[in-house]
Amino acid sequence: MTVDYTEPRFVAPICTVQDVAEIVGMPVETVKTWAGQRRSRRQMFSRTPQGHRGWPSVPLVGLVEANTLRTLRDMLAPSEVEAAALWIRNKYDAPYALANRRLVTDGAYAYVQENPSELYRVKTNQHAFVEVLEAHLQPLIFEHDDYPVAYEVRIPGVVIDPRFNAGRMTFERNRVPVFAVLGSLQGGDSVDEVMQQYGLTLQEVAAVDEHREWAAKAA
Incomplete structure (x- = not known):
């Protein structure tokens, strides 16, 4: 090949x-x-x-x-x-x-x-x-x-794929970048607001929040 x-x-x-x-x-x-x-x-x-x-x-x-x-x-x-x-x-x-x-x-x-x-x-x-x-x-x-x-990171459902978002960490199913979700959470948006804004599930938002410190360094 x-x-x-x-x-x-x-x-x-x-x-x-x-x-x-x-x-x-x-x-x-x-x-x-x-x-x-x-x-x-x-x-x-x-x-x-x-x-x-x-x-x-x-x-x-x-x-x-x-x-x-x-x-x-x-x-x-x-x-x-x-x-x-x-x-x-x-x-x-x-x-x-x-x-x-x-x-x-x-x-x-x-x-x-x-x-x-x-x-x-x-x-x-x-x-x-x-x-x-x-x-x-x-x-x-x-x-x-x-x-x-692509490379799957420790946040479930999130990959590093150079085809999407310039290789930044991205939710594979809908291409939402993790840094955007992280920014909203750090800016004071509620979990419900983040879910609605980005079309994410409670589990997906919670996973970003759980790995917030690590994601802030690597996302």
């Missing part, structure tokens, strides 16, 4: 490095290291040139690559994450291997089979290894080409 690597999911910047840290649940300093923002450290996930300081520089595919690095860190010693990521990249002749569903699962499994001494938390427990990989894939929505088209 031919993949168009000029699609927004590959090239449109939708997140800052700080956003990526919030979304994948890693310390900002760790993600900055993966982003190549530390001297003598290799860039480990995709970024585009920033128009201005503080502007988004990470496309969807880069966010997913960072999520893969987060997953590798759950399985391996922190010092081995970069080695494993590079091993997977070098094994397959495909762009964005760390964001490809098939290459990540096949590559991670092949890596730990060839480097069994590097296993950290899952040891040689194949069942635990599979569970970690399945958890990695859970928030991702893939196209038929095995590359992601």
